[in-house]
Amino acid sequence: MQESFYKTLGQKLKASRKMKGITLAELAEAVHRSPASLSKYENGEVNIAIDALVEICTALNVDISELLPATYVDLKNADILKYEKHLIDRLYIYWYNGEEKRVKNAMIENSHPSMKSKIYFVTDAENSEYQSDFIYHGTVSYSDTSITFYYTNEAPPFDKVFIRMPLLFQKGRRQKGIMSCISLYYQGITLKILVSREPLTVTDEIRNELLMTPEEIKELKRTNMLIIK
Known part of the structure; x- marks a missing residue:
């Protein structure tokens, strides 16, 4: 997976978190991870694992599909x-x-x-x-x-x-x-x-x-x- 993928994903996570009015410290407590780790996810410095992404999206109440590229096309549409x-x-x-x-x-x-x-x-x-x-x-x-x-x-x-x-x-x-x-x-x-x-x-x-x-x-x-x- 390209580095730009994780950078874009991190930017979307950060934007969603800020829109919810949730601080890094509050999110870190909710997902049992350090603020430093979450900051690295948001800045694209560390590749985020799928289980961590699910936990963060759940805590933010964000549909995970909104953050990821589409993986299928409905040929009947x-x-x-x-x-x-x-x-x-x-x-x-x-x-x-x-x-x-x-x-x-x-x-x-x-x-x-x-x-x-x-x-x-x-x-x-x-x-x-x-x-x-x-x-x-x-x-x-x-x-x-x-x-x-x-x-x-x-x-x-x-x-x-x-x-x-x-x-x-x-x-x-x-x-x-x-x-x-x-x-x-x-x-x-x-x-x-x-x-x-x-x-x-x-x-x-x-x-x-x-x-x-x-x-x-x-x-x-x-x-x-x-x-x-």
């Missing part, structure tokens, strides 16, 4: 067969927060055998793609024109997120989409987003691309609909 060439394991999304005056981001991970999906909100890409403020669980579905995600936050504020984007045909191409969720003040909002198969460097060009264009504002006034072009 019509959607998987129909949209096989469009299936994407990982996506990066970006949006502009006008109140904070900065571009924010998230990372999506999909498991296509189960069509389950997770989104790591506001990731710290410089340190770890899995270090995030919130982790939402949900599903992904494909159609002839778009990819749709529906997520639920399993921790406060327990809100839901809906994301819709066009099918991504080319690897180097980014697409626009929409994300509906709630604001910091629990107001329903819809955001214009950029979607990419690979992480983007946030530049003025990216920022400007995320701003509402005069044409989009004009269409909003004309149709009373937010139409992202």
Whole structure:
């Protein structure tokens, strides 16, 4: 097994632990292991044994399958067969927060055998793609024109997120989409987003691309609909 596998696994464990508000010391006591050993697991410095992984996932109340790569494909699943060439394991999304005056981001991970999906909100890409403020669980579905995600936050504020984007045909191409969720003040909002198969460097060009264009504002006034072009 590659070293990167255990590093990624450790990052996911750390993100799940932090989201649960559990300290290393508390987890160590629950699984009867030292905080130092758990820290090495999380940093990918030591390969974690399957029995230790089961104990940790049980203590964190995390489904172990969410942390591991998919190992099968349901060949009877019509959607998987129909949209096989469009299936994407990982996506990066970006949006502009006008109140904070900065571009924010998230990372999506999909498991296509189960069509389950997770989104790591506001990731710290410089340190770890899995270090995030919130982790939402949900599903992904494909159609002839778009990819749709529906997520639920399993921790406060327990809100839901809906994301819709066009099918991504080319690897180097980014697409626009929409994300509906709630604001910091629990107001329903819809955001214009950029979607990419690979992480983007946030530049003025990216920022400007995320701003509402005069044409989009004009269409909003004309149709009373937010139409992202």
